Amino acid sequence: MHDTDPAHEELVSAAHNAPDGVVTRLLHSDDPRTARLGRAILAIRNSPDPSPVRPDDGARIDNPITHDPAW
Known part of the structure; x- marks a missing residue:
């Protein structure tokens, strides 16, 4: 399961x-x-809460050669 799910x-x-x-x-x-x-619930509660990564935050996948976001 991915964090953005x-x-x-x-x-x-x-x-x-x-x-x-x-x-x-x-x-x-x-x-x-x-x-x-x-124990899993406690681990979640005690872990730092990372901010969700959203594609509009610059985390989109670009073409590594042309840097085209539509890749």
């Missing part, structure tokens, strides 16, 4: 908005997959 943005938003009690229950679960989900 709308699903990625939704997942990060959900991780930041998850109630602390839910995350705590996930972390202390006996199910390894559930505990892993809790």
Whole structure:
């Protein structure tokens, strides 16, 4: 999943908005997959929030030879 994918943005938003009690229950679960989900939410919360890269921000792919953005 790419960082500019709308699903990625939704997942990060959900991780930041998850109630602390839910995350705590996930972390202390006996199910390894559930505990892993809790750790993933914490990792998202603790990671720096990079600004999204948009094509209009100069991040478009240009032809490397002619520098043509329509490539």
